[in-house]
Amino acid sequence: MAEYTTSELMVSRAAKELKNGDVVFVGIGVPSLAVNLAYRMHAPGICMIYESGAVGCVPKRLPISIGDPCLVTGSLAVVPMLDVFNLYLQRGLIDVGFLGGAQVDRFGNINSTVIGDYAKPKVRLPGSGGACEIAALAKKVVITIGNSKRTLPERVDFVTSPGYLRGGRERESLGLKGGPELVITDMGVYRFDPETREMVLVSMHPGVTVQKIKENIGWDVKVARELTETPPPTPEEIRIIRDELDPQGIFLKSKAG
């Protein structure tokens, strides 16, 4: 079986969340690679939307920013950002939004604003950009992040993008639909308990143990009764990622083997 990197596995797993015909709000990095992989594999009818206003993109090269000119050339539509947020996102047209961040907590809340106190930050991060509205208004959200006590604390320092807040029905009670559906890390995959809305480990990547997961997460994480192994990327997926999507290895630097 082909060698692959953890990033390639994450890209492959994220791609499986996308159905043909989905309207997807795409970010840069793993999300962009995952959507383009799904587009080439099982979802040719996928519609990629970037917050910059490009709709139905067919990028001829890997965009390193969400406003790259290659997203415009040959796209189906280019619209003002006012329309992206009002008519696409708030209107409810976005099936899947991909998000990352510096921290994701037990209830899927995301922090991309500050580490430490907002007024006197230890580390000042870029901030929300479009993340908060994607988390609030997309039909479903898929999160990719590293698996460590630092990146997966019990409670984020700052809720930039709302997940299930403090769990249970709190998100719905504030009038928000959707919410995070899946968290894909470099060690495993998590879903959210339908009642408590708490992150639950549902699959581990090949070679990872429950103990290793528990040592690298900020709370006593629950484990699904039927815990599976994350399917590794197929040789075809690896070929597409390496040869077509990221030939210079800009986002997936460490190649395997």
Next chain:
Amino acid sequence: MAEYTTSELMVSRAAKELKNGDVVFVGIGVPSLAVNLAYRMHAPGICMIYESGAVGCVPKRLPISIGDPCLVTGSLAVVPMLDVFNLYLQRGLIDVGFLGGAQVDRFGNINSTVIGDYAKPKVRLPGSGGACEIAALAKKVVITIGNSKRTLPERVDFVTSPGYLRGGRERESLGLKGGPELVITDMGVYRFDPETREMVLVSMHPGVTVQKIKENIGWDVKVARELTETPPPTPEEIRIIRDELDPQGIFLKSKAG
């Protein structure tokens, strides 16, 4: 001196209200002719905007609707109607708006909705269209209408487009700026008293008497101390109107002589 019709005089008088560089919200008929006359005479820098979304129009023929294709071809910009109302009108970019109607009253309120009761109308008129927002949001409004007890009642049956309401400071108290500045009829020209905001006769067309005016208006209208005679259109103005603006006499049917 050249023969001319009353309509031609009204067009000529209305044109004089326009300064070079004015941004003008144009309607069909006398307003359209007046703006195009000013454009050809003393105001080549005038910017014509139609509520249909055409900006900086250079119509090659007389438009019979405010959405005529000749308003689009060669214009400076074509914008969504949302922008016309939000970004141009409400934003405060419109210097002059022209309005007509079925009735105009003592305080410059305009009715283009119903004659009689709204629920059981004697005559159902077309309604506001964009007139209400022009009256509310343009910096100044010029009104053209026939001069009779029917068209100039003391109080309109229905306030479609706000003038000075019941006079005095009522319009300002509701947060509205601007307001009607001039009423041009087939008999004379009226302005509004800065205190009472009541229509005052300031000039009469050649051959018209104060008595005739008073017999054809719905209240005891005040007359300005220095009452002048409305200057007739110049031969050049008449030539432009007849040969260039309305050659088929669509709006100015009855030619003089």
Next chain:
Amino acid sequence: MSKQMTMKDAIARFVRDGDLVVMEGFTHLIPFAAGHEIIRQKRRDLTLARLTPDLIYDQLIAAGCVRKMIFSWAGNPGVGPLHAFRRAVEQGKPRPLEIEEYTHFGMVLRFMAGASNLPFLPTRNYPGTDLTKVNPHFKTIRSPYGDEELWCVPALHPDVTIVHAQRADADGNTQVWGLYGVQKEAAFASRRVIVSVEEIVDSSVIRSDPNRTLIPGAIVSAVVHEPFGAHPSFVQGGYDRDNDFYLKWDAVSREEAGFQKYLDEWVHGLPDRAAYIKKMGARFDELKADRQMCEPVNYGF
């Protein structure tokens, strides 16, 4: 996947009795072919919304399809009144017509609020007008910044919006130039969208100029190839507005009988738009637009 179908099928599948229907296009691109097909298929109890009902809604009223109308200016532009509308409102003939009245600005904001999934939008318009007294849907709010009071209009959510355009691909990615009106806002506000176009083009044509795309295929239910589908309205770059038709319509529609005669001859009496074009004959040659091409722009990088 392709959403292309005939107008007959599009109306049969997506327009239902009792629907709130919007056929937009401000003077430009009014979808008359769709309106005629709705009359032929005898839809009933429709609520129609449109800034300017124009001849198209007057015909639907006379044909007995309409229960209620939401509008802002009901006239024959530059000509006179809409006679079926006036008969219905003034005399309740052939049947009473319920009306809900706004201004152009108000209608545009209702569509934009619906398209944005907001309950309402505010405006500085409306102080002093009597419209807010006769239409209870106008409400005020106090700004949380300072305390100005503003009027609001509620979101409008059509069951189906029908628009006509210059071109679209089979997936419904639709491009418009010339007057935009409120087609985009009306389409996004709507549960279902039917687009009829002068020309179905390959997606590569749409993709050669993505800034021109007004309505994305993602919200479109049906695409209909309907040349001359807007007549007597016009298509910028296609055919001129048939001003003679609008001028003569006043006499045609003044009496109920004359109006019905027109509907019998030009709507009920014809199977589809193709037959209408054939019957119009040489008139369309006279209306054909002159060529005035834009400067192309470069989308390369």
Next chain:
Amino acid sequence: MSKQMTMKDAIARFVRDGDLVVMEGFTHLIPFAAGHEIIRQKRRDLTLARLTPDLIYDQLIAAGCVRKMIFSWAGNPGVGPLHAFRRAVEQGKPRPLEIEEYTHFGMVLRFMAGASNLPFLPTRNYPGTDLTKVNPHFKTIRSPYGDEELWCVPALHPDVTIVHAQRADADGNTQVWGLYGVQKEAAFASRRVIVSVEEIVDSSVIRSDPNRTLIPGAIVSAVVHEPFGAHPSFVQGGYDRDNDFYLKWDAVSREEAGFQKYLDEWVHGLPDRAAYIKKMGARFDELKADRQMCEPVNYGF
């Protein structure tokens, strides 16, 4: 009448110490030439607003022009942090920077509210985020229809907005294709507007395609002919984004000293954009866009 002038004159006349300045362009068309001229003219105590401060605002911060920043995403896209911004916020170096933070949606609505002369605009966004706890300008309102509660953002009214575009006529009628960002909303929200363009064209070019006009001359104060005025940002159909520049910028700007060295060499050390182009030399040939022209359309009738 013509509003064409040099960038030096435009900045001197229309950008003042203490102004609320907006230089917009989302990744695309960022007006770097204007930013450099503001640095050269040593404007002080500016409040800068922009969705993505990007390198342009980071340079203004390092140059000491900025008192406060209003923004929604402060990073080097796809690369890393903005180092001058972080130094100012984390360590108060060279001086503390006041910040007022939103999200992209919030910033877009602030511009649209300003452009529409409304005190605010509502959104369904923001329940549950901590941003509304640290920024008191977020306020709630109860819908007069039903009683949902919505968050609002206040209108933004810049003293001056600066945008770069592909082309304009001398009166300032400006056309853009490719990513629109929020240039239109920012320009209409602003008291003064400066437009710099790759190409000044005759009005007949603008008039050949009026649907492409994004900003009308009626709101423009100055038009500047500034080829390559957006580098290292890009111009669709003109030149590619200089991704290498953005990648290398991380090392260049990581230390205060290196940052100042760049400003000395590329901003203070040069009189204007022409000198910058000369100094860049062959790089611009590499960035030049390929030709991929759109299908022209017919505006005739």
